[in-house]
Amino acid sequence: MHAFSSILLLGAVVVQYVLGRPEDARIRRESAILKRSVDSFIEKQTPFSWQRLLCNIGSTGCAASGAAPGVVVASPSKRDPDYWYTWTRDSALVFKGIIDAFVEKYDPALQTQIQNYVISQAKLQSVSNPSGGLSNGLGLGEAKYMVDLTQFTGAWGRPQRDGPPLRAIALMGYAKWLLDNGYTSTAQTVVWPVIKNDLSYSAQYWNQTGFDLWEEVQGSSFFTIVATHRALVEGAALARSLGTSCPACSSIAPQVLCFAQRFWNPNQNYVVSNINGGNGRNGRDANSILASIHNFDPSAGCESLTFQPCSDRALANHKAVVDSFRSIYTINNGIPSNGAVAVGRYSEDVYYNGNPWYLTTLAAAEQLYGALQTWTTQSSITITPLSLPFFQSLVPSATTGTYTPSSPQFTPLLNAVRTYADAFLAIVESRAHPNGSLPEQFDRNTGRPLAAPDLTWSYSAFLTAAARRAGRAPPTWGAASVLGTQLPAGGQCSGHAVAGTYTRATNTVFPPSQTPGTPGPQPTGIPEPEPQPCVDVLVTFEARVTTLWGESVRLVGNVPALGGWRPEAGVLLDAGGYTAGNPVWKAAVVLAAGERVEYKYVVVGADSKVRWEGGGNRGFTVEAGLGGCESTRGDSWQ
Numbered sequence: 001m002h003a004f005s006s007i008l009l010l011g012a013v014v015v016q017y018v019l020g021r022p023e024d025a026r027i028r029r030e031s032a033i034l035k036r037s038v039d040s041f042i043e044k045q046t047p048f049s050w051q052r053l054l055c056n057i058g059s060t061g062c063a064a065s066g067a068a069p070g071v072v073v074a075s076p077s078k079r080d081p082d083y084w085y086t087w088t089r090d091s092a093l094v095f096k097g098i099i100d101a102f103v104e105k106y107d108p109a110l111q112t113q114i115q116n117y118v119i120s121q122a123k124l125q126s127v128s129n130p131s132g133g134l135s136n137g138l139g140l141g142e143a144k145y146m147v148d149l150t151q152f153t154g155a156w157g158r159p160q161r162d163g164p165p166l167r168a169i170a171l172m173g174y175a176k177w178l179l180d181n182g183y184t185s186t187a188q189t190v191v192w193p194v195i196k197n198d199l200s201y202s203a204q205y206w207n208q209t210g211f212d213l214w215e216e217v218q219g220s221s222f223f224t225i226v227a228t229h230r231a232l233v234e235g236a237a238l239a240r241s242l243g244t245s246c247p248a249c250s251s252i253a254p255q256v257l258c259f260a261q262r263f264w265n266p267n268q269n270y271v272v273s274n275i276n277g278g279n280g281r282n283g284r285d286a287n288s289i290l291a292s293i294h295n296f297d298p299s300a301g302c303e304s305l306t307f308q309p310c311s312d313r314a315l316a317n318h319k320a321v322v323d324s325f326r327s328i329y330t331i332n333n334g335i336p337s338n339g340a341v342a343v344g345r346y347s348e349d350v351y352y353n354g355n356p357w358y359l360t361t362l363a364a365a366e367q368l369y370g371a372l373q374t375w376t377t378q379s380s381i382t383i384t385p386l387s388l389p390f391f392q393s394l395v396p397s398a399t400t401g402t403y404t405p406s407s408p409q410f411t412p413l414l415n416a417v418r419t420y421a422d423a424f425l426a427i428v429e430s431r432a433h434p435n436g437s438l439p440e441q442f443d444r445n446t447g448r449p450l451a452a453p454d455l456t457w458s459y460s461a462f463l464t465a466a467a468r469r470a471g472r473a474p475p476t477w478g479a480a481s482v483l484g485t486q487l488p489a490g491g492q493c494s495g496h497a498v499a500g501t502y503t504r505a506t507n508t509v510f511p512p513s514q515t516p517g518t519p520g521p522q523p524t525g526i527p528e529p530e531p532q533p534c535v536d537v538l539v540t541f542e543a544r545v546t547t548l549w550g551e552s553v554r555l556v557g558n559v560p561a562l563g564g565w566r567p568e569a570g571v572l573l574d575a576g577g578y579t580a581g582n583p584v585w586k587a588a589v590v591l592a593a594g595e596r597v598e599y600k601y602v603v604v605g606a607d608s609k610v611r612w613e614g615g616g617n618r619g620f621t622v623e624a625g626l627g628g629c630e631s632t633r634g635d636s637w638q
């Protein structure tokens, strides 16, 4: 085991990490010792983490007996605490890691797990639960289920809106592998229907509050918004590759990206992780570090709109979040202000008395390894005024500028960041059970492991951090396509949403022997792709309805997306463009091309009384307009 005392030492020496000083030889020697120690920790911990992670997946996992196939159990612990459930978020993050590893190296055993996961989630989507059902998507916002895929009916923080986009992201990783290996029809018929429901949810409910990833704060969570944006960008592109479309994805993604920028505190230079919610927290939260690592795209450089690990914003934020834990845990006492420390969720945490967590300490390392990868591949490192304090804490002589491998600063900067990142891993090593077992937390005073044992997410967090350290990047998700162009002009964000259509994914049989193969016919090199037939059409309804203060307008119709003629389940229209001269109420709804739709508008009074418009039902057959998979209907109250 790595001795904790050398972590303390490391902090002290990093201060003077500048080449040419008398201390230099000693510094290099000590960081070499740390590196070797972390190397050997990783060597032991990697197979163990894989083994324990797979133990927690049903139905064959050694610690998951009773769980359905493909179900990730959060922890085998059935009491104090009871984590014998499956969370949509945790499972998606765990399977994202599994799928990335599978894409790197084909493994039939992992493929079986992945297929079981897809099938289990197809079923789970249709399980009605206290958040709702599938018909209008509300049930997808449920956070956790029983391990046999039935609903959990107890009181809980509901809904949690990060589950659907994270699951879509994980499943899209496998759908892309299928495409790349010539199994397009499996991707289209088995995996896409599940992904599509989650994308519909993301486009429909992104602008409503929900509980954060720690299940405590009701509001808007940075982690959730960033995951939603990524899912929509990736979903729009995957839909095209599959010969279909996701008009809601492309329409909503820029709005979500726009909103994501709102979490930045420009005076103190960090992400306020929860907004739109009443809580007395300072906002520094590992939420934002997790957002950065799960948004990492090796092709996106150090771009800050999507909060890439090496972006100046993400580095300034890393320092702010890590620093917020320096003085609050006894075990961090005595570590110099620039050494790695144990990282928790947020400083006001009181769960189990508020402790550091393995997965958050690992995330702090993982962000830095991701940053190192990008700097190495692009052969440059840029220090801006925003990231300067981060760099200066590691290399006091650092100054703003761009450094390439030919400059004397380049290698020392990289080495200092790597040594700092390794020191977070060394903390995890020293605080794990001696056999490598990783529970959820370690004690803020004694450093002893505690809370849920063998937390699946802890093992997954270790494995992804170790992969980044080894220079293994996740596949790109298209973050580079976002650069500059997608933000609505003038930074004017809109909160519009698109009501989706949800369909139960019933095709849950994978053809046998889908071994690595050659891609099917690829789109030709024509710059403008052939227009695809629209499966879905984004229909914008614009209704002129003169209303009184306190009244609202809803669109109600025969199809589930329009509430099945139930006004309370209909689509609420938006009065953002309403003027006395032009009293427009608007809503966008995704409807299936070719579908026959009948509808009417209703006005809901301040007293909740519903007033239907007169005349017969309005009706039309859904068709795409000329410009793509979109069309508009203009109506006036009758």
Ligand SMILES: *[C@@H]1O[C@H](CO)[C@@H](O)[C@H](O)[C@H]1NC(C)=O
Residues within 6 Å of the ligand: 433, 434, 435, 436, 437
């Ligand atoms: C590892 O050690 C912990 C603590 O002693 C113990 O609870 C756990 O069962 C051990 N795990 C394995 C796989 O040996």
Ligand SMILES: *[C@@H]1O[C@H](CO)[C@@H](O)[C@H](O)[C@H]1NC(C)=O
Residues within 6 Å of the ligand: 206, 207, 208, 209, 219, 220, 258, 259, 276, 493, 494, 495, 496
């Ligand atoms: C909805 O989006 C608007 C525009 O970005 C934003 O001002 C508002 O805070 C958002 N609300 C929620 C709950 O996401």
